[in-house]
Every structure is written in structure tokens, then in C-alpha cells.
Amino acid sequence: MVYKLLVVDDEPLLVKGLRYSLEQDGYEILSASDGEEALDKFNKGSFDLIILDLMLPKIDGLEVCQTIRQTSQTPIIMLTAKGEDMTKILGLEYGADDYMTKPFNILELKARIKAVLRRAQSKEGNVGERVIHIDDFKINTMGRKVSIHGEEVNLTAKEFDLLLLLASNHGKVYSREALLEIIWGYEYFGDLRTVDVHVRRLREKVESNSSQPKYILTKWGVGYYFRTK
Numbered sequence: 606m607v608y609k610l611l612v613v614d615d616e617p618l619l620v621k622g623l624r625y626s627l628e629q630d631g632y633e634i635l636s637a638s639d640g641e642e643a644l645d646k647f648n649k650g651s652f653d654l655i656i657l658d659l660m661l662p663k664i665d666g667l668e669v670c671q672t673i674r675q676t677s678q679t680p681i682i683m684l685t686a687k688g689e690d691m692t693k694i695l696g697l698e699y700g701a702d703d704y705m706t707k708p709f710n711i712l713e714l715k716a717r718i719k720a721v722l723r724r725a726q727s728k729e730g731n732v733g734e735r736v737i738h739i740d741d742f743k744i745n746t747m748g749r750k751v752s753i754h755g756e757e758v759n760l761t762a763k764e765f766d767l768l769l770l771l772a773s774n775h776g777k778v779y780s781r782e783a784l785l786e787i788i789w790g791y792e793y794f795g796d797l798r799t800v801d802v803h804v805r806r807l808r809e810k811v812e813s814n815s816s817q818p819k820y821i822l823t824k825w826g827v828g829y830y831f832r833t834k
């Protein structure tokens with residue numbers, strides 16, 4: 606299978622280098638130099654993964670990511686020249702599957718591309734569809750949809766994975782380190798607050814009062830767990 610990737614960056618030399626290196630590994634590469642062109646090509650084509658720079662002309666990377674997430678769960682790896690932790694967290698919070706900080710090692714990027722594609726393929730290839738009913742929750746594992754009291758809740762890919770893991774193992778406490786490794790699919794070297802951000806956003810969407818959660822609880826000094834009624 607030939608994977609089709611969209612590389613979005615306004616640095617011609619970087620795009621040229623990525624195209625050459627990734628095509629050597631058998632990937633089909635299309636590119637865009639600004640956010641507007643990226644959305645246009647995305648809407649006209651079908652891609653297996655998007656490599657998306659944060660700082661782009663016309664429409665920035667976060668807005669591009671957010672727009673794509675409204676209609677698609679196509680895997681996105683965000684590129685950023687900024688080193689601030691909150692920038693990284695924000696990129697993931699908007700629905701990106703992973704991020705790389707410039708300058709980066711091309712071998713590490715290739716490893717992450719393979720990991721993200723492998724996770725996406727595993728989800729698509731899971732024919733064991735099931736619907737999990739837990740208290741007020743209905744979780745469709747194949748359709749990756751969640752409803753509470755019959756009303757569908759719009760979750761990002763990582764928010765869904767986090768809810769599914771916790772709800773499927775209710776009562777089991779997961780450390781933030783364990784959640785990073787399980788949800789992101791490999792030993793993740795990002796800030797542990799990434800988990801806290803996702804948990805906070807998930808609570809805001811599924812809890813009636815996110816400041817006093819009933820389901821997704823904190824075991825202080827340990828991690829997070831899902832509690833049934």
C-alpha cells in the first residue's frame with residue numbers, strides 16, 4: 606500500500622528535503638505552502654496523513670487543523686518552530702495526533718509517521734465493532750462516536766481514545782506517564798501536562814459540572830480513572 610501524505614510548510618527547502626526523503630521510503634507526497642492551499646488540496650483529495658506547520662501564511666496551522674477536524678480524523682503531525690510547552694499542548698488540543706519541534710531529526714519524524722499510520726490502520730481494521738453502554742454513556746468503538754443521554758458528543762481523536770481506555774477499564778487508575786504511552790502509541794517525550802489538558806477538555810464535554818466530575822476522577826499523586834455510578 607502506498608500512503609499519500611500532504612506536507613504543509615512555507616519553507617521551500619524544508620518541503621523539498623521532506624519530499625525527497627519520504628519519497629525514498631515509498632510515500633506519495635503532495636505539498637502546500639500556506640493554510641488556504643492546504644485546505645483546498647485536502648478538500649479535493651484523499652490523504653492518509655498530514656504534516657502541518659504551525660506558522661503558515663493566510664491561515665495558520667491551528668486553524669487548518671481545527672477545520673480539518675470538523676469533518677475528518679485524518680492523522681495530523683504538527684510542526685512548530687516554537688519551544689513553549691503550551692504551544693505544543695495547544696497543537697494537540699486542537700486535534701493533532703503528534704508534534705515535532707523544529708529543527709527535527711528526519712529519522713525521528715519517519716518513526717512517528719509510521720507509528721501514527723499504524724495506529725490509524727489498526728483502528729480502521731478492527732472489525733470487532735461493539736457498543737459499550739456504561740451508565741449514561743454509549744460508546745461506539747467502530748464508529749468512534751460517543752453519546753450521553755442519547756445526545757452525541759463531539760470529541761477529538763485523542764479525547765475519544767482517552768475516554769474509551771478509561772471507561773473500558775473503569776476503576777483502574779492510570780498514571781499520566783502510562784496514558785501518554787498508551788494513547789500516543791510509543792514512549793512520548795512531551796510535557797505530562799498534555800494529559801491534564803486532554804482530561805480537562807474531556808471533562809468539559811462529558812461532565813455536567815467539570816469542576817466536580819462524576820465519572821473521570823483524579824487519584825491524587827497517582828493519575829486518572831473512570832468511576833461508574
